[in-house]
Amino acid sequence: MPEMDLPIYAFIPGRSTHPNKPGGHMHGEEEPHAEPVEQDAPEENEILRFSLDLFNLEYFWESHVYLEALWNAHGRKGAIADFCKGIIMLAAAGIKLKLEQPAPGLGHLKRALELFEAIEEETDSLFLGFNLAEIISHVESEISRCEELGTIELKMTIHPKWN
Template sequence: MTTLPLATGNLPLPRWAYVPGEAVEADADYETLAQVTALVPSRFGGHVPARHPALRYALRLNDHGYFWESQEILEAVWAAAPQGGRERILLRACIQIATANLRLRMQKPHAAARLLGEALADLKALGLRNAGGDGFADGFPVLALAELVKVKRGRPQLAKADWVAFGSVNRT
């Protein structure tokens, strides 16, 4: 196992994207994911830094079509996020979006629509909470992401091509 540099642009993408049902779970690239989850502390103090390498890597994974892998890293970051914090709400929405993207790839549009609805509810709830800090949720374009999810979810029939990329929303 090689050591990963801290700059997210240098973190390698997994060797392949795991899709449940298309391969056995043992085929997931656990070695690469373990290297990244090792960067996540047991607890973040106060907030999840927006530039934390594991968080940025998880968003990058999603935007490159590694939805299952993105979900795995986001869940590790979520578990370390402060209880009751804004980041936890946004991370949960991001996990739901990555999972919805995976369901779209698996051709399960109804499950994807349900997950996008849950993510949209979290994003709306997050918009009602006070901002003002250096955390992930403070600089993330929550309203733009909520609008994108709303548009995708409003389509009559979701398809594989309707997946949501975090990088497609403009940062504030």
């Protein structure tokens, strides 16, 4: 895990103080700044590692903040930017499902799926150390669960294959 502290709570709109408001866990802090992810050494990007930790621990709003910094670092264009945007969409789905809003959650899941499929088609199944086929399969499973059960919980994590 990177050398960054986890927030004291995971922000859920309407249920906790917005992180940027007085009393929020990010109040008074600058927006995160990220360096672009190096294609040959993605594991060296601390913001990428931290955003994945946040996502996997269900700090969905917080993970999106750091992923957005990466997305911006890549000029919001290209496969790496789209990969970050895909995880941002998954984080948005996680929030919507926690808010018991399965329809918007499903929309975010479907958009994430489109992004990951396009990256796999454009590059390869192994991208930045991530198995895109595995991620795509997990997202498809989440879409099925959401459609069939109207689920209110995202049950997936994202783990790269880094040495």
